[in-house]
Amino acid sequence: MNWDYESPRKAYGETLVELGRERDDIVVMDADLSTSTKTAMFGTEFPERFFNVGLQEQNMMGIAAGLARCGKTVFASSFAVFATGRAYDQVRQSIAYPRLNVKIVATHGGITVGEDGASHQMIEDIGLMSGLPNMRVIVPVDSNEVRSVIRFVASEDGPFYVRLTRTALPNLTDGDFKFGKGAVMRDGTDMTIIATGIEVGYSLKAAELLKEKGIDMQVVNMSTIKPIDRDIIIKSARDTGLIMTVEDHNIYNGLGSRVAEVLSENYPVRMLRHGMRDIFGRSGRWDTLLSHYEMDEKGIAKVAENFYKEVKS
Amino acid sequence: MEAINDEKVRELKLKANEIRKWVIKMVYAAQSGHPGGSLSAADILAVLYFHELHVDPKNPDWPQRDRFVLSKGHASPAYYAALAMRGFFPEEELLKFRKVESFLQGHPSLMVPGVDMCTGSLGQGLSAGIGMALAGKMDSLDYRVYVLLGDGEIEEGNVWEAAMTAATRKLDNLVAIVDRNKIQLDDFTDRMVELDPLEEKWRGFGWRVISINGHDIVQIIRALNEARKTGGRPTVIIAHTVKGKGVSYMENTPVYHGKPPQSEEEYEKALKELEEERRGI
Numbered sequence A: 001m002n003w004d005y006e007s008p009r010k011a012y013g014e015t016l017v018e019l020g021r022e023r024d025d026i027v028v029m030d031a032d033l034s035t036s037t038k039t040a041m042f043g044t045e046f047p048e049r050f051f052n053v054g055l056q057e058q059n060m061m062g063i064a065a066g067l068a069r070c071g072k073t074v075f076a077s078s079f080a081v082f083a084t085g086r087a088y089d090q091v092r093q094s095i096a097y098p099r100l101n102v103k104i105v106a107t108h109g110g111i112t113v114g115e116d117g118a119s120h121q122m123i124e125d126i127g128l129m130s131g132l133p134n135m136r137v138i139v140p141v142d143s144n145e146v147r148s149v150i151r152f153v154a155s156e157d158g159p160f161y162v163r164l165t166r167t168a169l170p171n172l173t174d175g176d177f178k179f180g181k182g183a184v185m186r187d188g189t190d191m192t193i194i195a196t197g198i199e200v201g202y203s204l205k206a207a208e209l210l211k212e213k214g215i216d217m218q219v220v221n222m223s224t225i226k227p228i229d230r231d232i233i234i235k236s237a238r239d240t241g242l243i244m245t246v247e248d249h250n251i252y253n254g255l256g257s258r259v260a261e262v263l264s265e266n267y268p269v270r271m272l273r274h275g276m277r278d279i280f281g282r283s284g285r286w287d288t289l290l291s292h293y294e295m296d297e298k299g300i301a302k303v304a305e306n307f308y309k310e311v312k313s
Numbered sequence B: 001m002e003a004i005n006d007e008k009v010r011e012l013k014l015k016a017n018e019i020r021k022w023v024i025k026m027v028y029a030a031q032s033g034h035p036g037g038s039l040s041a042a043d044i045l046a047v048l049y050f051h052e053l054h055v056d057p058k059n060p061d062w063p064q065r066d067r068f069v070l071s072k073g074h075a076s077p078a079y080y081a082a083l084a085m086r087g088f089f090p091e092e093e094l095l096k097f098r099k100v101e102s103f104l105q106g107h108p109s110l111m112v113p114g115v116d117m118c119t120g121s122l123g124q125g126l127s128a129g130i131g132m133a134l135a136g137k138m139d140s141l142d143y144r145v146y147v148l149l150g151d152g153e154i155e156e157g158n159v160w161e162a163a164m165t166a167a168t169r170k171l172d173n174l175v176a177i178v179d180r181n182k183i184q185l186d187d188f189t190d191r192m193v194e195l196d197p198l199e200e201k202w203r204g205f206g207w208r209v210i211s212i213n214g215h216d217i218v219q220i221i222r223a224l225n226e227a228r229k230t231g232g233r234p235t236v237i238i239a240h241t242v243k244g245k246g247v248s249y250m251e252n253t254p255v256y257h258g259k260p261p262q263s264e265e266e267y268e269k270a271l272k273e274l275e276e277e278r279r280g281i
């Protein structure tokens, strides 16, 4: 955990270039956002295997399906809102149902998109993609993990959804990604925060703030949302008795909902879902927004402390 | 309809210039936003808001008002500037664009007085315009509906679904304007998707097509006048423009699609050039 900030999008672009050098079945697609998603890095080196189709997300997903059906390993990128929302039915009918080898890697997930506002802040994508049979969903926690996740999905057959953020992230891991496994990032006994993506770093910092108040927090990173790691959720519930989830996503149909399903079916304990509480976001700097919605370390610490006190009193 | 006299044209040129200055000030204050496509659309917005549209800033929801949909929603700086200058809200608000305390969202939102539709996800505005045009006919209201689209935007399939439907439904109360600035986000349009022959495409879809220089105030006014006389067909105005128009280092360059002036010097230079332009009007 060196906490050095690095752009996950750049890590994605660099890894695509490496994969392109190693394998000639790798094909990359974009829909007029390649300078933002960083797929342009691949396009520069492999123009004959890069298809930037313009403002056509639906068409892109359909073409990706056709390429995959003919043996290509396809990475298709755009902002999360367009890749999953605009092109949902193409993803469902042409990629998930036929279980084709398309990796949807979307950048700009969540409210940390910032100034563009609610129209561009995707807070339902984890729900949309998790609801699709055959689709596996990963939210890398940092740029080191982005590199291993992109390599992993390229090596596995079938569709994946990988959600990246716009902002730089602190490196919390050395990239030892294990598909389908959560990871304890901080041991604690009083309560567990299960977080994903950008919220893991903030949850770790919140745990430090809570330590000063005498609350000993465990923090779990859940990079794989589907299939979810049931064992680690149940173990945390057993060990600490209290669970809070934190995500840059709607509290409906995201990480919180998945954790709630596991707990209620296996080991019911009190839990609290924290994130966007079924409201659209608004424009503002990404860090201002995180504090506005109590999703930065101070906000998380406050919400967690209130919940802890409410339950334990 | 007012006659086109020189005084009116001069007034509209000054309005367009003022819109452009606001665009630069807004994206610089926000350190975020889209100057290129805002500057290319400034003349069109000036004519719409200070000549063509029947709207009432004191009563933004007036049922008889003409409707305007900024389908290329990222040109919000120019749009908000026009709305504020027309009196829908105080101009001071403009400098809070994209800040958390402001109602001026990065892309048009119904939070903003005078905005008729939420936009930002490209390719959807023409459909909303059809809905408004159909409702006008159903309710026997003679308002007109205007939709401003980007040329990259019309690569979206949804636009062409709407194009077919508008012609099928004979929506002569609907006007689409395409800001043909030849640049999208990543690159020049002709390096990404072949849009030409654009006029023929729209004609083939059943539309009346008028091609103009989108920076010529008189041509914009004339085209909008012409659009009233179509009799049973929707009209599309292909407005040939320059992306970044008015700021030399932004003109015709894809990089200023979505980033503000990069330094104090760039900011001052942009405002200075626009001030020089104003003196020449």
Ligand SMILES: Cc1ncc(C[n+]2csc(CCOP(=O)(O)OP(=O)(O)O)c2C)c(N)n1
Residues within 6 Å of the ligand: A031, A032, A033, A055, A082, A086, B036, B037, B038, B040, B072, B074, B120, B121, B122, B123, B149, B150, B151, B152, B153, B154, B179, B181, B183, B184, B185, B243, B257
């Ligand atoms: C559906 C959708 N896909 C992608 C984007 C991201 N995006 C914003 S502006 C833009 C380019 C638009 O180009 P154009 O329509 O030509 O606009 P203009 O040149 O007038 O600024 C893109 C790709 C978006 N807003 N909506």
Ligand SMILES: [Mg+2]
Residues within 6 Å of the ligand: B037, B150, B151, B152, B179, B180, B181, B182, B183, B184
């Ligand atoms: Mg354009």
